[in-house]
Structures are given as structure tokens and as C-alpha cells.
Amino acid sequence: MTTRPEAGCVTDPLKRVLGAQVRDLRLARRLSQEGLAEELGVSTRYLAGIERGERNLTLDSVDALAEQLEVEAQSLIVRR
Structure with a gap:
């Protein structure tokens, strides 16, 4: 029997x-959180x-964030 990892750990x-x-x-971009x-x-x-x-985001949410921040969506999940 295998055990499941704790939720969210990955x-x-x-x-x-x-x-x-x-x-x-x-x-x-000098944006406020409110804006x-x-x-x-x-x-x-x-x-x-x-x-x-x-927060757990949907792909649509990541895409919306990327659009507002004027970047490609994949750049949000790549470490710099």
C-alpha cells in the first residue's frame, strides 16, 4: 500500500x-496590490x-496575472 504525500507539499x-x-x-511596474x-x-x-x-491558482488565473504584468505565463513559475 502506498501513502499519499501531504496535501500541497509538492x-x-x-x-x-x-x-x-x-x-x-x-x-x-510600480503597481499597488490594490490596483x-x-x-x-x-x-x-x-x-x-x-x-x-x-493560494492555488488555475491556469486561467496564471494567464490573467501574466497578461496584467505583461509577461509570458511560464515566466511566473521559473526561478530567476
């Missing part, structure tokens, strides 16, 4: 990378959770 590093990339790109959240149609609290690596 994606946690990816969520942290994505969150850091979103934060860095947002700041580089970016409004453009995305999400709450500031939700966006803050993304930036802290606490």
Missing part, C-alpha cells in the same frame, strides 16, 4: 516562486495570498 515551492515573481513584477487586484477582479487579500505563496 506545489508549495512552486506557489512560493510564483508569488515572489508576481510581487517582484508588480513592484517593478493589480482591481484589474484582475480579485480582492487585495487574495492577491496578497498569491504573493505569499498561499
